[in-house]
Amino acid sequence: MTPETLFQLANPLAMTGWLALALSPFAPRAATLYAGYAVPVVLSVGYAALVLAFWSAAPGGYDSLPNVQALFTHDGIALAGWVHYLAFDLFVGAWIARTARAEGIPHLLVLPCLGLTFWFGPVGFLLFLALRWGLSLRARTPTEA
Numbered sequence: 635m636t637p638e639t640l641f642q643l644a645n646p647l648a649m650t651g652w653l654a655l656a657l658s659p660f661a662p663r664a665a666t667l668y669a670g671y672a673v674p675v676v677l678s679v680g681y682a683a684l685v686l687a688f689w690s691a692a693p694g695g696y697d698s699l700p701n702v703q704a705l706f707t708h709d710g711i712a713l714a715g716w717v718h719y720l721a722f723d724l725f726v727g728a729w730i731a732r733t734a735r736a737e738g739i740p741h742l743l744v745l746p747c748l749g750l751t752f753w754f755g756p757v758g759f760l761l762f763l764a765l766r767w768g769l770s771l772r773a774r775t776p777t778e779a
Contacts, residue, residue, distance in 0.1 A: 648720040670728030677721035684714035
């Protein structure tokens with residue numbers, strides 16, 4: 635299969651995981667198993683296969699920014715990098731959904747965190763940490779009589 639074909643398979647697979655997270659209040663256990671484990675594992679296996687298949691043919695490396703840029707000029711390695719993002723961002727999104735559910739954080743407050751994690755990875759993670767922190771401060775503040 636070509637990198638383009640694999641790209642066309644990986645994206646919708648990851649999207650089904652994000653959809654499961656968005657709908658997770660309706661089937662939390664299934665969403666956790668699917669989006670938190672099954673899809674990231676499949677993507678991780680795909681990532682490992684891509685690295686094994688293309689690493690030796692790719693230019694560049696990790697020792698400088700120009701070499702990293704050169705590394706990602708190879709279609710197979712660029713795809714591996716993309717699949718890496720898909721797997722890890724979804725895994726983090728599943729952790730966010732699981733943690734929010736365990737801590738009683740309303741899902742409507744979590745959805746923006748999931749959206750940002752999908753689009754901008756670490757930004758969504760930071761927003762969720764800020765949300766947790768803010769809610770914990772609010773819970774510790776004595777209520778007025």
